[in-house]
Amino acid sequence: MRDPLIALLIAVAVAGPDRGAGQAQPRVIILNPEQGAVVTTSSVAVVLKAEGVVIAPASEHRPGTAHYHLFLDQNVTPLDSAIPSRSGIVHLNSGRSWFTFEPVALGPHRLIAVLADPDHIPLHPLVSDTVRFTVKRRR
Numbered sequence: 001m002r003d004p005l006i007a008l009l010i011a012v013a014v015a016g017p018d019r020g021a022g023q024a025q026p027r028v029i030i031l032n033p034e035q036g037a038v039v040t041t042s043s044v045a046v047v048l049k050a051e052g053v054v055i056a057p058a059s060e061h062r063p064g065t066a067h068y069h070l071f072l073d074q075n076v077t078p079l080d081s082a083i084p085s086r087s088g089i090v091h092l093n094s095g096r097s098w099f100t101f102e103p104v105a106l107g108p109h110r111l112i113a114v115l116a117d118p119d120h121i122p123l124h125p126l127v128s129d130t131v132r133f134t135v136k137r138r139r
Contacts, residue, residue: 026053042103
């Protein structure tokens with residue numbers, strides 16, 4: 001992965017949600033890593049994009065907004081409860097759309113992005129995206 005590519009992905013994600021006509025349901029998309037990616041470093045840059053919903057800091061408690069949560073090799077927690085803070089679960093409370101996991105162990109991994117309201121309750125219906133990627137040694 002080249003740094004200019006990550007910069008471009010961040011720029012696209014930071015540009016904000018697409019609120020085009022006909023976009024009724026919120027959606028979250030993991031832009032990086034891509035599905036099936038092979039990562040040759042122990043740092044895994046995650047870039048996200050949302051559509052159909054305003055992403056805002058959780059601290060603002062603005063109705064109708066959401067923020068991102070990342071589940072690395074973890075199952076999504078109960079949908080009617082606040083997403084907990086624990087190993088393998090990252091809250092992007094500030095409204096940021098990127099995060100770097102480091103170090104990430106060699107081998108296959110599953111990443112789930114979930115949109116949640118300001119109280120950290122997942123949106124209903126669940127708004128999530130999942131990718132699987134593999135970390136391998138650089139040759």
